């Protein structure tokens with residue numbers, strides 16, 4: 001069915017369009033064709049992470065804009081519009097979620113990844129997280145090895161263990177994007193590439209159906225080890241799976257389609273609105289809870305350096321050392337607690353929420369000068385204390401949970 005629909009699409013498109021271009025949504029493939037990546041090996045670490053708690057995981061991002069013509073040198077605002085989409089899509093905050101069919105609503109995952117443009121570069125210098133390089137390659141350097149290397153007309157990755165590298169450029173064809181699976185390919189080419197016409201929601205990315213930033217969401221799914229929902233092999237209709245239990249086995253890729261309600265290509269309704277399908281941007285809405293587990297496992301097993309990265313911390317200035325403080329944005333707290341440990345000392349703090357009996361009800365670590373968002377809905381209402389501790393320094397704030 002997959003092949004049939006793609007062919008149908010090409011025919012319709014060709015009759016209607018003299019240029020007869022064939023769309024390719026995504027070119028991410030495994031290094032070894034057909035290689036399967038099971039879920040089982042990750043299970044223990046997933047369990048250790050305690051997925052019941054809401055975690056916010058900061059992912060420092062650097063965007064490499066590799067451009068030839070001026071229009072390919074997309075604006076900073078356009079880049080920020082993509083970051084906004086990522087933070088909505090990976091935190092179950094997009095408006096399309098309301099269109100998820102009833103049978104899948106309980107499977108919608110709040111992944112808890114918070115993407116930030118890097119504020120500190122690999123040398124510890126202040127940055128806006130954007131690298132702009134003019135290339136002599138006018139055909140389109142996207143999807144090539146060269147885009148990852150300054151010496152070949154591209155842009156060198158920032159330490160891929162500490163930053164998610166995103167390359168934005170022209171592609172020679174109509175390809176939307178490519179992502180690297182963890183543990184595959186050269187270390188200095190890890191990251192995702194997105195066609196400049198599909199990156200963000202403004203500027204050069206205003207042509208439907210790829211105008212809502214979902215190409216990047218999809219490719220980052222691959223970067224965190226997600227397969228397409230039909231599995232690693234496009235030709236294995238209904239016989240292979242994506243290694244995620246709660247995404248139904250499917251065959252249809254929904255390229256350039258926007259279905260509604262329950263549609264079938266195998267045995268159960270397809271999760272056509274999943275980001276790992278090829279559905280139109282406007283009709284994508286969710287990652288599943290199983291996909292969340294798989295992404296967190298990949299983060300833990302392959303990309304753990306991101307968890308320790310200080311790429312989103314502000315660079316220490318020459319200001320005198322100041323007394324550390326615990327800033328809470330909005331108190332009493334409605335569902336989401338946002339706090340930041342202001343300190344001239346960098347590094348990790350042990351953070352906990354403590355109830356009136358002195359019992360910890362939530363613990364995590366946090367970095368200095370990096371806002372943290374916590375979902376407090378599960379902790380009931382009333383008074384509790386936010387405690388942050390680093391070496392001999394302890395900061396305490398009384399909170400009222402609504």
Ligand SMILES: [Zn+2]
Pocket residue numbers: 026027028218219222228
């Ligand atoms: Zn893909």
